[in-house]
Amino acid sequence: MMENRLPVMNVHMFGEFSLEYGGRRITFGQASDSRAVKLLQILLFCGDKGISRVKLLEDMYDRDELADVSGDLEGVCRRLNEMLVKAGLPEYEYIKIENGAYQWQSPMEIRTDTQEFSDWMEQAYQEDSPARIELLRKACEIYRGEFLPGGSSGAWVLVESVKYKKQYTRALKEVCDHLMKRQEYEAALNLCTAASKIYPLDEWQVRQIDCLMALNRYKEAMQIYEETTKRVFEKLGTSPSDRMTSRYREMSSMMGLKTRNIGDIKCGLDGDYEEGALYCTFFGFKNNYRLVRRMIERNGQSVYLMLCTITDGTDRLTEDKERLEAMSDELYDSIKFSLRRVDFFTKCSPTQYLILLVGTNQENTQMIYERILRRFSKKHKSWKEYLDFYVSTIDDVERDNSRISFRGDSFLWD
Template sequence: MNEKLAELEVHMLGDFSVMYGEQPISFGKNTTTKAMKLLQILLYYGEQGIAREKLLSALYGRDELADAANNLRVTVHRLKKMIVEAGLPEAEYVNIKKGIYSWQAPMETEVDARVFAALYKEVEACEDAGHKEDLLKEVCRMYHGEFLPDLSGEEWVLIASIQYKKIYTQALKELCEILIARGDYEEALAFCDPACKLYPFDEWQSVKIECYIGLKRYREALKEYECTAKLFFEELGISPSEKLMKQFEEMSSQINDTKPRELQDIKNRLKEEDVPGGAYYCSIPSFRDSYRLVARMMERSGQSAYLMLCSVTDGKGRPMEKPEKLEIMMEEMQNSVQHCLRRGDSFTKYSASQYLILLIGTNKENCGMIFDRIRKYFAREHKSWAKNLEYFVSSVADVENLDSPIQFKDEQSAW
């Protein structure tokens, strides 16, 4: 029977759509009903299936688990009816065995997200340079955006979405390095342009600028920089990274120079140093030494310095209890602090859910503005994340006071 039926193609990267052969399948405009969520979960987990408890949590959450078992039976019945009404052949579609719910269709089913992940595993195992490049191109072409964006607030979707974005980011980075090293700047531009549109704050524009410089199209490179700088300032209230700033200086020099430097000289000078821009990340012991030095300097100079403690919570001021989500958020938190602060500021990971920041030459009012900037960048792709951040701030001079919200008293503490 499988040989006679067309393949069911499921797209989850960038949007959700289903094709049965040449026929698009519509399940209605509302993509957030319980039946639609169940459909997408079952399609994603495929024949491997998902455990009943995990499925109940994904569909109904902790607050609704009392009646969830009965609701799930009703939802499964509605889903089977909805599938057939959408134009697919009569079949069971939902298989339930030993507490595992799985997708069971009479036709072959292909889910782009699964193919995408499997393809990148081929990339990692591939030892032939030419074939690896072809695979990288295919991976980059497959990625059309966030995984199931209409369900981005769901935890299981969020975790999968970040994993797929990481794959895309790594694949595109590898591919651009190969193309630029070979001088294929036009092709690198073609692959990089979609990334700039999908993730305008991830600074893929830097790769585009490098390609424009390689092609000696300096004015286009300068225009790309100016548009990026404007975007960062208007949307996030921050300046572009050190790398982009260096590129700007080189471009300006190249455009105004009456005797242009050789291309290789320009490329050598544009290479990013090992030290990243933004705030300086260091270990707890190094941070402690910096803090002590700043405290001594303040006694003589009178310059102000503040400690800011940023915490990731569950959104209601309580500790985050989901380790996978916490790990993802803390990684993004580090990236946000690194990006939003100056090179003269330093920070460290203070606990599993906290970063400690040393801000020099600022005041308490500006500390609030700095936190708002960090939070805005942190939530740039997932707006709901803004409620997951909290902060305390204290002057370095006041840290030893008992009423300070940040205190580090002895060598036995984490500090």
């Protein structure tokens, strides 16, 4: 048969949508975002089951478009067939229409990562451990990212994406628990590292840290903690979870018990020669704040807290995620390079940065803010209207009526 002589076509839908045939990637050029590619994704995903015309139209078109698509679907089918042949696939009628149903057909074998993932999962839950664990592990390794991310609209994509994520999460937790019990920490670490890249806000980093601590790699574990807490503050404006904070305490305790010579300590302290103020996570900022507060009890040095807030007086700015992110990045650079190395700052919410100014006075705080504002609005003059600031001494912060306060692990702004 013809299919026995042709190469297999591999279809990837996790993390990206791509086709590989005959050792090369199939590309469609400018047509990559067309309706025809959306049709291709649906047909390949449905496979031998096919899909009814009614359901296909619902998945391909928005509700307000459905009234005007009569006859359009046949045209999309023709364009898709032409695209496939032009991209290098054999001449063939790739779309089978029968009894009101649409189905993919091809002269070569098709392998999709979604089907392979589902097959491993189905087999796994029919087995007992350890065969079950090995099958689940294979499924986890196939999952390279969310189902058809970006570029593909439609409720069906969201539904399938949620389903696959739940299956992946459940499987990976079971596999990691098993590997940790067997002290196979490197294997568990590799799987959790991959999961952290796919879902950076789902706290797979906690399991990464557990693996690294079990391997006595505390420096790497601490680096993951710092990167994760920074990301959580920047994206969500929240403090690290109790689980993450408990790992920090455990790491700090274990690192403190490790015997080190003066050379090791010096190497750990050296190397911070970057220009501008020091950015730290909120957790680190809070500890530095407490240290400075104790120091000024003895030397009487003046220290101010400055809060810079991006605002337009409405909620519209926070709804425009891309614009807010660009303004936040610009404010980060403006603060960092408008201050001295002795100052430090943190991001305490998606729209706010908190700065600790050491050894300055009330008059200089206005000059510092104007310096930040000039740099912030250098490329976009109108941005000058979007920045507010508030300044307070540390003594004022400690009073109950201050607009700025710290309670437990949280920062409060009235």
